[in-house]
Amino acid sequence: MNRNQFIKSAGIASLVVPLTPLFSFSKPQEDPKLNKALVEEFVRVSHGKLDMVKELLNEHPNLLNAAHDWKFGDFETGLGAASHVGNKEIVKYLISKGAQGNIFTLALFGKTDILKAMIEFSPSLLYAKGPHGLTLLHHVNKGGDDALEAKEYILSLGLKETQFPLY
Template sequence: MNRNHFLRNIGRGSLALGVSPLVSFNRQDGEKMDPKVVQEFVGACHRDMDKVKTLLEEYPTLLNAAHDWKKGDFETGLGAASHVGYKELAQFLLDEGAQANIFTACLFGKMDIVKPMLTAFPKSLNALGPHGFTLLHHAEKGGDEALEVKEYLLSLGAKETKVALY
């Protein structure tokens, strides 16, 4: 075997070894969550703590599941509870381990989270949550607890509370 042939074969082998783990990571084996169950859970997170608890007992992975209402309008249970201002349910979901986000931080008036996030990522001021609700909307839903965050968002130029998605 000459040197060029050897190097070519080594390169092919290295490529195959490097790609095969990536291919296996892209496979989605197993059952997917029933979209109707996800929709039921996310819908309940707008208004029904008891139903949320019951569904989470039966399907623990619903905690961070997202429903696509249409055209990429994704919403998690925490997103639902947050944009309607249901703080008790939002806190319950966070206590269960739901993925926190800047929208929920606005709802709870967490300036120590919101300000550094917007300093690091200024374009997030105009980020849209479920159904096109903005950070300002979430701060308004937070009431007195979120007044400092609301004033901060306004000082940065936030104007809209909701933007049409479709």
């Protein structure tokens, strides 16, 4: 290598070396995933154990909207669990923490005006199935007296409880 070649290669190297920290040549580190058993436990206790819901959510805030797949795509969140069993206390707690409410939660609380707007926007929502294949009719039934108007509304549209839980 002669002097000119050396100067050229040294000049190029002096440009490349300072730039190398800007580029990562190693595999990026993945964010840790939530432990499946922990998510399952959170969903299980969300059916009826408020004290345990609070404890788990305090320790692991990312559980709030985590969904457990029971099998065959039967996804259930803590909010879905509390909603389909009619546990309004747990539902209200999870909503207060920022849980992502849905049409089934609205049905439980008999929010008829919002249900109407959603179903008018997307009529197929009338036949939506929540955790375990449970319908809006199931959820308004769990809502009791608070959901009577919503129940009358969805029945007037022809919804019937024709499906069974997935398992």
